Amino acid sequence: MAPAQEQLEGEQIVASNEDGANCIEKSRVTVIGSGNWGSVAAKLIASNTLKLDSFHDEVRMWVYEEVLPSGNKLTNVINETNENVKYLPGIKLGKNVVADPDLENAVKDATMLVFVTPHQFMDAICKRLVGKIKPDVEAISLIKGMEVKMEGPCMISSLISDQLGINCCVLMGANIANEIAVEKFSEATVGFRENKEVAERWVLLFSSPYFQVTAVQDVEGVELCGTLKNIVAIAAGLVDGLEMGNNTKAAIMRIGLREMRAFSKLMFSSVRDSTFFESCGVADLITTCMGGRNRKVAEAFAKNQGKRSFDELEAELLQGQKLQGVSTAKEVYAVLSNRGWLEMFPLFTTVHEICVGRLPPTAIVEYSEHKPKCCLA
Ligand SMILES: NC(=O)C1=CN([C@@H]2O[C@H](COP(=O)(O)OP(=O)(O)OC[C@H]3O[C@@H](n4cnc5c(N)ncnc54)[C@H](O)[C@@H]3O)[C@@H](O)[C@H]2O)C=CC1
Numbered sequence: 001m002a003p004a005q006e007q008l009e010g011e012q013i014v015a016s017n018e019d020g021a022n023c024i025e026k027s028r029v030t031v032i033g034s035g036n037w038g039s040v041a042a043k044l045i046a047s048n049t050l051k052l053d054s055f056h057d058e059v060r061m062w063v064y065e066e067v068l069p070s071g072n073k074l075t076n077v078i079n080e081t082n083e084n085v086k087y088l089p090g091i092k093l094g095k096n097v098v099a100d101p102d103l104e105n106a107v108k109d110a111t112m113l114v115f116v117t118p119h120q121f122m123d124a125i126c127k128r129l130v131g132k133i134k135p136d137v138e139a140i141s142l143i144k145g146m147e148v149k150m151e152g153p154c155m156i157s158s159l160i161s162d163q164l165g166i167n168c169c170v171l172m173g174a175n176i177a178n179e180i181a182v183e184k185f186s187e188a189t190v191g192f193r194e195n196k197e198v199a200e201r202w203v204l205l206f207s208s209p210y211f212q213v214t215a216v217q218d219v220e221g222v223e224l225c226g227t228l229k230n231i232v233a234i235a236a237g238l239v240d241g242l243e244m245g246n247n248t249k250a251a252i253m254r255i256g257l258r259e260m261r262a263f264s265k266l267m268f269s270s271v272r273d274s275t276f277f278e279s280c281g282v283a284d285l286i287t288t289c290m291g292g293r294n295r296k297v298a299e300a301f302a303k304n305q306g307k308r309s310f311d312e313l314e315a316e317l318l319q320g321q322k323l324q325g326v327s328t329a330k331e332v333y334a335v336l337s338n339r340g341w342l343e344m345f346p347l348f349t350t351v352h353e354i355c356v357g358r359l360p361p362t363a364i365v366e367y368s369e370h371k372p373k374c375c376l377a
């Protein structure tokens with residue numbers, strides 16, 4: 001068993017290793033999603049449930065079923081080979097990971113639900129889960145994105161909480177999945193609302209020597225960092241495709257970070273500045289702008305002078321994996337436009353207008369000539 005929990009300043013919790021097996025019922029974990037990060041999350045969790053007495057060993061992973069070119073179903077292949085050959089080839093998930101294509105069956109006994117699908121599928125998934133889960137289940141969302149409904153914007157953790165009537169924490173960070181899959185060191189941030197003990201339990205479930213997790217009491221701040229940095233990563237990829245160099249890319253990242261903070265604080269006054277210095281903030285922004293999928297596809301878009309669409313390039317370059325930045329830019333644009341804030345967020349606004357073809361990729365650097373009409377804090 002690992003070192004005892006250490007408290008850092010204020011609301012932070014790091015590296016809790018007290019299993020608590022004697023005082024609570026064993027938890028059963030289900031991972032909802034089996035893409036690139038979903039598979040790595042299942043692997044990470046499964047190695048911990050084997051070691052922690054207060055968790056059942058088995059980790060169930062809901063798979064959006066698909067038929068592979070071989071004619072085999074993905075779920076069968078995962079269970080036979082212990083490998084997600086489509087979304088995480090070459091990595092064993094752990095024999096205690098059980099792939100399940102039946103969503104209802106996958107969640108029915110779970111006491112802890114880990115949501116990790118592309119954000120655009122979550123509304124439909126939540127609707128399917130109503131009445132199918134245990135009422136006191138705890139949830140965490142690893143999903144970077146938001147929904148914009150008629151009533152206004154809704155973070156994915158709120159969508160889960162509101163539709164299912166359950167508590168939902170978030171886990172975000174500088175977490176390029178393929179690097180964590182091969183156990184290279186990284187950090188992550190758990191955001192929680194009120195219940196520190198629940199946050200400690202999530203920290204325990206995810207922490208490992210190569211994956212250091214810190215919890216902060218700022219769900220919205222953590223989730224908005226993870227969500228908004230994908231728009232900045234599109235901008236960074238455009239800069240790469242235009243071969244503008246490192247200084248321009250750094251400038252775009254700085255301006256993007258400033259817009260991330262301003263937008264987050266306008267949306268939720270509770271968002272803390274300190275959250276932007278956690279893994280979910282500046283570290284995730286850097287890693288995604290250097291090595292993420294949003295960056296990669298945006299680079300190709302700029303190299304093609306915007307003549308091939310993001311959808312086409314996503315399908316070709318990501319082979320079934322999904323971009324979040326393009327749809328997030330659209331969703332954020334809708335919020336900005338509804339609230340009359342477009343001119344305050346020139347980078348977010350320009351990214352969307354480039355993605356939909358209203359502006360050329362070169363506009364990403366030209367926009368800065370038009371300074372924000374209002375001073376961003
Ligand atoms: N891959 C990464 O490095 C990281 C991803 N994330 C976030 O994790 C979330 C999930 O991403 P990944 O696991 O990487 O997924 P992915 O992009 O690798 O895979 C797409 C997934 O969507 C599924 N899917 C396709 N159509 C569907 C439908 N109609 N309904 C439900 N599922 C469907 C596919 O089966 C597949 O599992 C995203 O919000 C992403 O931003 C967060 C950190 C790192």
Ligand SMILES: O=C(CO)COP(=O)(O)O
Binds near residue numbers: 174284288293323
């Ligand atoms: O969120 C990520 C890293 O933390 C991954 O970003 P991409 O989806 O751009 O690959």
